[in-house]
Amino acid sequence: MIVLAKKDYYEILGVSRDASTDDVKKAYKELVKKWHPDLHPDNKSEAEQKFKEIHEAYEVLSDPQKRTQYDRFGYVGQPQENVYGTQQGNPFNQQDLFGGFEDIFSVFFGQGRTAEENQTRNIRGEDIYVTVQIETKDVLYGTEKEVEYTRYETCQTCHGTGAKDGNAFKTCPKCHGTGVVRVQQRTFFGVMSTQTTCDMCGGSGKIITEKCPVCGGRGRVTAKKKIKVRIPAGVEDGGRLRISNGGHAGENAGPYGDLFVILRVKEIPGIKREGRDAYSEVTIDFAQATLGTEIEIDGLEGKETLSIPAGTQPNTILKLRGKGFPYPNGGARGDHIVKVNVLIPKRISKEQEELLRKYADLAHTGVNEKKHGFFR
Ligand SMILES: [Zn+2]
Numbered sequence: 001m002i003v004l005a006k007k008d009y010y011e012i013l014g015v016s017r018d019a020s021t022d023d024v025k026k027a028y029k030e031l032v033k034k035w036h037p038d039l040h041p042d043n044k045s046e047a048e049q050k051f052k053e054i055h056e057a058y059e060v061l062s063d064p065q066k067r068t069q070y071d072r073f074g075y076v077g078q079p080q081e082n083v084y085g086t087q088q089g090n091p092f093n094q095q096d097l098f099g100g101f102e103d104i105f106s107v108f109f110g111q112g113r114t115a116e117e118n119q120t121r122n123i124r125g126e127d128i129y130v131t132v133q134i135e136t137k138d139v140l141y142g143t144e145k146e147v148e149y150t151r152y153e154t155c156q157t158c159h160g161t162g163a164k165d166g167n168a169f170k171t172c173p174k175c176h177g178t179g180v181v182r183v184q185q186r187t188f189f190g191v192m193s194t195q196t197t198c199d200m201c202g203g204s205g206k207i208i209t210e211k212c213p214v215c216g217g218r219g220r221v222t223a224k225k226k227i228k229v230r231i232p233a234g235v236e237d238g239g240r241l242r243i244s245n246g247g248h249a250g251e252n253a254g255p256y257g258d259l260f261v262i263l264r265v266k267e268i269p270g271i272k273r274e275g276r277d278a279y280s281e282v283t284i285d286f287a288q289a290t291l292g293t294e295i296e297i298d299g300l301e302g303k304e305t306l307s308i309p310a311g312t313q314p315n316t317i318l319k320l321r322g323k324g325f326p327y328p329n330g331g332a333r334g335d336h337i338v339k340v341n342v343l344i345p346k347r348i349s350k351e352q353e354e355l356l357r358k359y360a361d362l363a364h365t366g367v368n369e370k371k372h373g374f375f376r
């Protein structure tokens with residue numbers, strides 16, 4: 001399992017937050033040229049990952065609607081209210097991505113995938129997105145959540161082939177088992193011969209003679225999954241966890257997609273989070289501020305005692321050290337930062353008024369005299 005910080009699409013494309021759609025397009029074109037997997041034969045998988053990210057960032061930032069949503073919430077897509085909702089039709093499913101890949105290939109290299117690539121291509125299953133709600137205290141120490149969802153799994157009866165007993169095939173009569181067919185096209189330059197994937201067998205070179213009765217020839221079956229997900233300390237609202245191979249099985253025994261667990265952290269009213277620190281406000285009266293006191297405030301783990309030193313001024317910032325949030329990779333917790341508001345009472349009792357007048361008289365004959373005189 002890998003913890004993903006909220007992806008910064010702007011950073012991925014190397015553009016500023018107020019970049020125009022044209023700037024985004026320009027940056028994207030440069031980057032896909034640079035990171036095309038074919039140009040990085042030595043670390044192809046890294047290049048592919050990078051390529052995917054660039055494409056994902058572009059999909060969002062080039063679409064004004066998606067971009068607005070991303071700017072506001074830090075992600076795109078509709079995490080469902082229901083905690084174990086499986087997100088279908090998310091904007092980054094594998095199908096879309098492949099579509100995008102083809103486009104890029106044809107734009108920059110003047111051709112699509114070769115027939116050979118098509119033949120060996122077993123399509124990876126789609127990713128699944130599940131939303132999980134956690135409490136603030138779960139962020140402090142981490143937790144474990146049970147996640148239930150439905151996915152496609154490779155049919156065990158036919159081992160994903162879709163054929164009865166896994167062997168009810170015959171050689172494709174159209175391509176004679178090669179998976180590719182030649183097509184002749186008359187063009188401006190003369191007759192051109194190109195190879196394409198055989199449409200009869202889909203490039204596999206084989207035709208199913210009898211379908212697997214369990215999966216109906218699709219090679220995969222729906223299954224309910226129940227897994228325990230370890231949520232590390234320090235995660236943020238909108239953060240995602242990726243569980244490799246937790247998504248749908250691919251067709252034709254293709255590899256599994258991933259499961260993404262989107263975390264929604266329930267806030268404690270009145271407490272905001274900013275990185276590792278927690279922020280809140282508290283209001284005391286002027287007597288407490290003048291004399292100093294100890295008060296109880298809401299902290300991340302229940303009540304906390306906050307010491308107000310004598311002579312505290314309005315808008316003073318006090319810190320409860322180490323009472324903030326942890327980082328996902330460990331290290332010390334941040335602070336809980338409290339802004340102190342000082343209230344001047346609008347109404348006081350007769351007795352309070354008498355005492356206050358006495359205080360005022362004393363104040364005027366004491367150190368404050370000069371200041372008092374200055375304003376006269
Ligand atoms: Zn089957």
Ligand SMILES: [Zn+2]
Nearest residue numbers: 172175198201
């Ligand atoms: Zn064929």
